[in-house]
Amino acid sequence: MSEPIAYLLTFVGYGTWLHGDERTSTDDEHNIYGTPKAEPNVVREHKHRKDLPGDPVTFDAAMRGAIDEAIREVCTHRGWILHALNVRTNHVHAVVSAPGVAPEKVMSDFKAYATRVLRKRSLVGHEQKVWAYHGSMPRIWKPEGLARAIRYVNEAQGPELPML
Numbered sequence: 177m178s179e180p181i182a183y184l185l186t187f188v189g190y191g192t193w194l195h196g197d198e199r200t201s202t203d204d205e206h207n208i209y210g211t212p213k214a215e216p217n218v219v220r221e222h223k224h225r226k227d228l229p230g231d232p233v234t235f236d237a238a239m240r241g242a243i244d245e246a247i248r249e250v251c252t253h254r255g256w257i258l259h260a261l262n263v264r265t266n267h268v269h270a271v272v273s274a275p276g277v278a279p280e281k282v283m284s285d286f287k288a289y290a291t292r293v294l295r296k297r298s299l300v301g302h303e304q305k306v307w308a309y310h311g312s313m314p315r316i317w318k319p320e321g322l323a324r325a326i327r328y329v330n331e332a333q334g335p336e337l338p339m340l
Contacts, residue, residue: 180315182259183279184325185270187287187311190304191232192266230305234265239299241339243268246290254285259322260329264337269329271322279313 235243240263247270251258257273268290274282287307294300316322 179275180317181319182257182271182273182316182322182325183282184314184316184329185272185279185283185286185311186267186313187283188267188308189233189235190230190306190308192234192308233300233304233306235263236265237338238297238340239294240265240337242293242297242299243290244339246293247286250285250289256282260326262329262333263339264333269333271316271325271329279315283311283313 243263244261247261247263247268248258250256251272254274254277256277259271259273260269261271262269268286270286272282291300291306294306295302300306316325
């Protein structure tokens with residue numbers, strides 16, 4: 177198989193998951209698949225938090241609804257298949273099939289459409305950063321992997337959150 181059947185995309189709100197955070201992270205020295213991530217480091221996290229040029233962005237019910245709607249819209253517009261979507265208070269998970277399209281492009285479009293809708297509805301400021309740089313984009317190669325990713329997004333994120 178030369179092309180993945182789907183991607184599991186995860187991207188976070190600006191400033192909500194920093195290097196040094198207890199959840200660990202991937203950085204320039206810790207970015208090879210299957211190797212350990214950067215360890216928690218309170219000093220490093222504090223430095224990154226202090227250096228943020230803007231406030232961290234978390235998503236309330238109205239913002240989650242707008243993000244959900246925007247991602248569904250871009251999938252319809254581009255002809256991509258959205259298998260699962262879960263917009264949380266500080267991150268988004270999406271399982272999407274986009275044949276012939278790199279995961280970076282899919283994620284970039286999701287962020288751009290969502291940001292445009294958030295700004296149009298005055299849910300974030302015009303100059304406010306909404307998203308952290310990059311995100312996670314594992315490729316899914318087999319149907320059983322697709323089923324696992326869908327279950328993870330739909331069932332392993334905690335209680336369902338309201339959206340407006």
